[in-house]
Amino acid sequence: MKIKNVFFSKGFSAFYFDDQMAIKVGAQQDGFVYCGSPLTQGFSAIRQSGECISITLELEDGQLAYGDCAAVQYSGAAGRDPLFAASRFIPILEKELKPLIIGLDVGSFRDSTKWLDGFCNHPNLAHAAIHYGVSQALLDASAKASRTSMFETVCREWSLPLNSDPLALFGQSGDDRYAAVDKMILKGISALPHGLINNVPKKLGEEGGKLAEYVSWLSHRIRTLRADASYHPTLHIDVYGTIGLIFDNDPDRIADYLMLLEERADPFQLYIEGPADAGSKQGQIALLKLIRQALKSRGSSVKIVADEWCNTFTDVVEFADAECCDMVQIKTPDLGGLHNTIEAVLACKARGIEAYQGGTCNETDISARACLHAAIATRPERLLVKPGMGFDEGMTITANEMNRVRSCLASRIVREAA
The missing domain is CATH 3.20.20.120 (Enolase-like C-terminal domain)
Incomplete structure (x- = not known):
């Protein structure tokens, strides 16, 4: 099963981006926001709205698979990738990722992720949030291509036993x-x-x-x-x-x-x-x-x-x-x-x-x-x-x-x- 088309859209994440460095040194809260100037590169405020890029893959048979590019609350802290701004990255994904992902075979999730790993050192596609969202969509696509669940897809491809016990x-x-x-x-x-x-x-x-x-x-x-x-x-x-x-x-x-x-x-x-x-x-x-x-x-x-x-x-x-x-x-x-x-x-x-x-x-x-x-x-x-x-x-x-x-x-x- 191959990818026929891909769509990108800006979305909201469920919380906010926070400048950890500014908060740890004592930034004062004013209601829900923080007063003062940010200390971590890329931030325009100590607390700013969280966002994501939603990815929709259209498969050859018309099924749709989904993933969301999202980054951590404390982006840019302790060696993490910088702030992930949807308005900056959507044009990059449209121009540089879309032509590469159309036609990709999603029959095997593990095989498709090897293709994704090739962008780890790409100057514009290396951000972890991009890989995170694309991989979710690829897992969903592989599961739908095989008419099974994402859980069973992982178990099958990593040779893991099926276990229905609850998680902590x-x-x-x-x-x-x-x-x-x-x-x-x-x-x-x-x-x-x-x-x-x-x-x-x-x-x-x-x-x-x-x-x-x-x-x-x-x-x-x-x-x-x-x-x-x-x-x-x-x-x-x-x-x-x-x-x-x-x-x-x-x-x-x-x-x-x-x-x-x-x-x-x-x-x-x-x-x-x-x-x-x-x-x-x-x-x-x-x-x-x-x-x-x-x-x-x-x-x-x-x-x-x-x-x-x-x-x-x-x-x-x-x-x-x-x-x-x-x-x-x-x-x-x-x-x-x-x-x-x-x-x-x-x-x-x-x-x-x-x-x-x-x-x-x-x-x-x-x-x-x-x-x-x-x-x-x-x-x-x-x-x-x-x-x-x-x-x-x-x-x-x-x-x-x-x-x-x-x-x-x-x-x-x-x-x-x-």
Whole structure:
């Protein structure tokens, strides 16, 4: 089956682009926006509207396949690709990608992604958001060409078993980190709340006191609101390197503070994402390893999650091989083609490192569904509920798609067994 035509359109993503650097150093909020000038190249404001480019592939038989080019909320931070502006890239896609993609055979998703990988060093088509959206459309096209689901396409082409077990879902609260937790508890999410601790004065505290109080509240709130003791979620908090800021990236001081959080989290397992930011990939690997070793020497069970500076498939493998963390966030838009996410999850599992298939609030319903299909095939230990920061909307998209896939698969397994 070949691609007959391709169409590009500007769209909205489910959140916003934020200048992480400006926020971390204390940019003041005015309602929903931030005051002051941006610090990261490409930004016209500290917070600006999120956007995407929707790709529609028309196949020879008239079927349509979809993908959305989307980039992370904190574009341009920690080695990531710069801000993705639809108005800039649509003319480039029309002129340079469209002639190349028409006529492409989509019978095999893996084969078509090899063609896509050829643009990794292209001067105008190398942005990860482009590869991300095109790969989603190619996966959808391959599935439709074979009259099957995207999930089954991945399982078939990577020789993975069909598994209808549910995935552990992880909710993100955004700045509404109290009310969102209540929502997550009511809906029985497996891991919560993300927390968005991206600022020292207002969210972490100059000595870490505000986050410590929040973790105590989290533990108490879960025990108060849960229907019964069998609901025992994991606490997973992203701190964007701010703990390192207040402790001068000293691994021993960071470990001591994380043990305080561990006491506050009891009886729930605590994961801390991005405790410090060393400013480079190799520096980050070395610093996380020292923090992890310091925790182990203290008998701590706190788990470290790598995020910053771990942007590509190669990065994921390097972090996993270095054993500098307990879990790696596989930030799907940053890895570009969705096949890289598939390979990254499998690489983590092969190395005994927990895989967290993440992404960003700044995605779309199309990208979230495609990611779900990849995840239910590869079985990461944690899957981000996305898009958006409202939780309920992302839960509707991610969980409902998962349950649709599971019900169809379970029915098929029963029929084949009979």
